[in-house]
Amino acid sequence: MPVTQFSTPEKYKYQNGFGSYHESEAVEGALPVGANSPQKPPYGLYAEKLSGTAFTAPRYENQQSWLYKVLPSAAHSPFVPREANSCEANLEGDKMHQVPNQLRWDPFDLNPEMDWVHGLKLVAGAGDPTLKHGLGIFIFAAGKSMDSNEAFYSADGDFLIVLQIGVLDIQTELGRILIRPNEICVIPRGIRYRIELPNGPVRGYILELYSGHFQLPELGPIGSNCLANARDFQVPVAAFDECTTGTYKILSKFNGHLFTATQNHTPYDVVAWHGLYYPFKYDLGRFNTIGSISYDHPDPSIFTVLTAPSDHVGTAIADFVIFPPRWLVGEDTFRPPWYHRNTMSEFMGLIGGQYDAKTGGGFQPAGASLHNIMSAHGPDSGTHEKASNAQLKPMKVGEGSMAFMFESCLMVGVTEWGLRECRKVQEDYNAESWTPLEAHFKVPDGVKKVSNSV
Numbered sequence: 001m002p003v004t005q006f007s008t009p010e011k012y013k014y015q016n017g018f019g020s021y022h023e024s025e026a027v028e029g030a031l032p033v034g035a036n037s038p039q040k041p042p043y044g045l046y047a048e049k050l051s052g053t054a055f056t057a058p059r060y061e062n063q064q065s066w067l068y069k070v071l072p073s074a075a076h077s078p079f080v081p082r083e084a085n086s087c088e089a090n091l092e093g094d095k096m097h098q099v100p101n102q103l104r105w106d107p108f109d110l111n112p113e114m115d116w117v118h119g120l121k122l123v124a125g126a127g128d129p130t131l132k133h134g135l136g137i138f139i140f141a142a143g144k145s146m147d148s149n150e151a152f153y154s155a156d157g158d159f160l161i162v163l164q165i166g167v168l169d170i171q172t173e174l175g176r177i178l179i180r181p182n183e184i185c186v187i188p189r190g191i192r193y194r195i196e197l198p199n200g201p202v203r204g205y206i207l208e209l210y211s212g213h214f215q216l217p218e219l220g221p222i223g224s225n226c227l228a229n230a231r232d233f234q235v236p237v238a239a240f241d242e243c244t245t246g247t248y249k250i251l252s253k254f255n256g257h258l259f260t261a262t263q264n265h266t267p268y269d270v271v272a273w274h275g276l277y278y279p280f281k282y283d284l285g286r287f288n289t290i291g292s293i294s295y296d297h298p299d300p301s302i303f304t305v306l307t308a309p310s311d312h313v314g315t316a317i318a319d320f321v322i323f324p325p326r327w328l329v330g331e332d333t334f335r336p337p338w339y340h341r342n343t344m345s346e347f348m349g350l351i352g353g354q355y356d357a358k359t360g361g362g363f364q365p366a367g368a369s370l371h372n373i374m375s376a377h378g379p380d381s382g383t384h385e386k387a388s389n390a391q392l393k394p395m396k397v398g399e400g401s402m403a404f405m406f407e408s409c410l411m412v413g414v415t416e417w418g419l420r421e422c423r424k425v426q427e428d429y430n431a432e433s434w435t436p437l438e439a440h441f442k443v444p445d446g447v448k449k450v451s452n453s454v
């Protein structure tokens, strides 16, 4: 069935369509007609523009939204640099370790004491938010809802949130979004939100994109449908707090540092909005998976959900790739992924189930692996043995499972927390996975060797 069967029912309405121009009003008539900034917007609202790209960005990538608010965002106390108990999101203060070894992590711990903002741990990354170039990879683990008078935003990049356990009830400026495991959410740079945890502790992964915004991959000869279809992306409808006064705390992630400011009006006061810059969610169960129906194992780019291109055509700062349940039917084919050295770096995680390229229990839900630039990897010895001798009947793999990959053209460094402090790195990853591989090469009697000498 091409839709995930969620145990927690949906509770919000959405608008459908990736990259579509959307508009929504929580009070009839709150959206001005025929003008963005009339002398007096309806009902005494203020018009505020939220720019996600430069004013002059070409139309195909221009992303802006107009918000109609009770009060503008500008009225607040000065931001104070860092809270005493801040998040672990500081690239500058955290030395990055560039490691050519294959790395794999045991499941990251739950952290019931933390809220969303303080449960973010930067595990890996590349580039620099001040240059708007690169990406950060976070593990999040939280057990407490953010306070109802708080709002967080990142000025550093777009958050692509991959939930592994729990439920995220997200109140954004532009409306509410419910996220359950197997759904992902993108919250673009600057959009303010708070997260409630109605089902207790949550854990998962975040790719923060410092460069540009996510888009759907080109489909080439596949045609005009398949992979993630545009209509399956869901965008919130406008919703605002009825009570608009009180003391509110704004938390800003700004170059990896956390700043706070206070204001005497709610940030959740957008009564209506229209535009192309908004948060959205997507059910990974709706992904239309493509594969070979003859032979060989295609490149994993056929599993790309969202991509963030670099300036070089076909080369991504970040691809978000999934490995959903799918049929394998290839004839005379080694069906798992091939052995591989890649100019791109590959960070993988597992939402649930067992990833079909590994037979051992080392790659577990809430764990991760990193195969950096030109780090050799591939099926472990058990998988190789099994797949080399399997009877090649049509078979379904990955049932009940969802692995994913953050792939980047950049060399991804690992933070001190990721390499040591989290205490999750598996020391025996290579020894368990590939060292046991045996050589089977044998030249049969009578086959002539070819000399390379003239």
Ligand SMILES: [Fe+2]
Binding pocket: 340, 342, 346, 371, 377
């Ligand atoms: Fe690979």
